[in-house]
Amino acid sequence: MFTTVSNPNVFATRLNAYLAGRAAGQNLFLSPFSIEVALAMCAVGARGETRRVLTELIGAPESVAQQNHYYAQRIKSVNFQGSQRFELCSSSALWGQQGYHFNPEFQQTLATDYQSGLQEVDFVGLPDEAVTRINDWVSEQTRQKIRNLIQRSSIHDDTRLILTNAIYFKARWELLFTKHATHDASWYGPHSTRPVPTMHRTTGYQYFENEEFQALDLPYLGQQLGMLVVLPRANNGLDALEAKWATQELFQRVTQELRHEKVVVVSLPRFKMETEFNLTSVLCDMGTQLAFSDHADLGGISDDREKPLKISEVVHKTFIEVNEEGTEAAAVSTGRAEGSLPSREAAIVEKHFQADHPFLFFIRDRQTNVILFSGRLVDPQ
Numbered sequence: 001m002f003t004t005v006s007n008p009n010v011f012a013t014r015l016n017a018y019l020a021g022r023a024a025g026q027n028l029f030l031s032p033f034s035i036e037v038a039l040a041m042c043a044v045g046a047r048g049e050t051r052r053v054l055t056e057l058i059g060a061p062e063s064v065a066q067q068n069h070y071y072a073q074r075i076k077s078v079n080f081q082g083s084q085r086f087e088l089c090s091s092s093a094l095w096g097q098q099g100y101h102f103n104p105e106f107q108q109t110l111a112t113d114y115q116s117g118l119q120e121v122d123f124v125g126l127p128d129e130a131v132t133r134i135n136d137w138v139s140e141q142t143r144q145k146i147r148n149l150i151q152r153s154s155i156h157d158d159t160r161l162i163l164t165n166a167i168y169f170k171a172r173w174e175l176l177f178t179k180h181a182t183h184d185a186s187w188y189g190p191h192s193t194r195p196v197p198t199m200h201r202t203t204g205y206q207y208f209e210n211e212e213f214q215a216l217d218l219p220y221l222g223q224q225l226g227m228l229v230v231l232p233r234a235n236n237g238l239d240a241l242e243a244k245w246a247t248q249e250l251f252q253r254v255t256q257e258l259r260h261e262k263v264v265v266v267s268l269p270r271f272k273m274e275t276e277f278n279l280t281s282v283l284c285d286m287g288t289q290l291a292f293s294d295h296a297d298l299g300g301i302s303d304d305r306e307k308p309l310k311i312s313e314v315v316h317k318t319f320i321e322v323n324e325e326g327t328e329a330a331a332v333s334t335g336r337a338e339g340s341l342p343s344r345e346a347a348i349v350e351k352h353f354q355a356d357h358p359f360l361f362f363i364r365d366r367q368t369n370v371i372l373f374s375g376r377l378v379d380p381q
Helices: 012-022 032-046 048-058 064-078 104-113 127-141 238-247 252-255 280-293
Strands: 029-030 084-096 114-121 161-172 183-188 193-209 214-217 223-233 258-267 271-278 311-322 326-337 351-354 359-365 372-378
Touching: 012 029, 012 032, 012 238, 012 280, 029 271, 029 311, 032 048, 032 064, 032 084, 032 104, 032 161, 032 311, 032 326, 048 280, 048 351, 064 104, 084 104, 084 127, 114 127, 114 326, 127 326, 161 372, 183 258, 193 311, 193 351, 214 258, 214 280, 214 351, 223 252, 223 351, 238 252, 238 359, 258 271, 258 311, 271 280, 271 372, 280 311, 311 372
Parallel strands: 084 114, 258 351
Antiparallel strands: 029 372, 084 161, 161 326, 183 193, 193 214, 193 258, 214 223, 223 359, 271 311, 311 326, 359 372
């Protein structure tokens, strides 16, 4: 069984690998943290084998009490609303069918440990109003970056519970890229080469390299959070890099072996992307078919035996923009149940990090090494 305690990114790297295989040749951006929290909330109310497959997937402790304590600490660690250095907050909500019996213990646990409350809506009688309320909440939590998470077609007569988790992040770089240094440079994509707006900066950074790829750690203001950019040596080397990244604990090793280089010449494209996934089939392929079947046991959420619950849909929608000032990113998951150049010295060797072809990137907490967002850039535009 996986253990989140020893390696907090097992689920993140596995999920990224599954999605990468399904969206080959396309941009990809997701928040493994957001998805994991939504699934953890479901696991709180799961029993027996259903709980086992969910906890194995996300790497949660077998004990419910230990799981709740662990996620309470993780959620608390990422909520930096109003921080002067950066803004990072994770918010959760449950949307339950009006009149349906939800166990008070389940509601209390989610309110206490997952900072999530249950709000009643009428999926059956007023589905349009329910959709509007949920989407308005999502928009507010993500500073209007993500809209229309739930579609009317997602609400059915047997919809009883929707779990949503939103995460929002906005931060300035510790060392800004100057706008006057941004100019068009060639981007070597899988199908064509064309000019894209590219940022430039030369300064000291945490850096790693081997024969196959380079990794650059770009800290945000305050240096608690950072973006790790992983660039294959070959222009067409992304697929091979992703495959190796998924099967080995490269993230842990690379972040541990980052070393400060006094002079790194950086070229990085500006980019913006929005992505949306229905994760149901992906999560089933990762071993959770039972939780989505009629045999699911979510009795800890509700003990209504006439209308037992199952997870019927998990939707994830994301947004990210990277520019000279920093990064703004947002993600929502829902589970539906029914500087200046340093002085030159002879001993200093310049490192060149020219991100002019597809690469991976991870936004992480540099103190805990937890991945908050991950993605790949294939096309900057």
